[in-house]
Amino acid sequence: MLMSSRDRLARLHYMPNGFRVLAPGDHVICAVSAERISLDLLRYWSVTRQEAYASAELATRRALEEK
DSSP: OOOOOTTOBOEEEEETTEEEEEEOOSEEEBTTTOOEEEGGGOOEEETTTTEEESSHHHHHHHHHHHO
């Protein structure tokens, strides 16, 4: 029986030009806002932190926290 990836949290490995699916799912959670991000809409992540962001603004905010 095939298992559906719908409404399931995916586990990803983030790379500079994309990501690899380690565990199938249809979304990830934003590291800053805890918002659900559909994999189809995922555009922002950190390779070093291995975390996803819902928007460019949130990714920038997280990067500025380091400094």
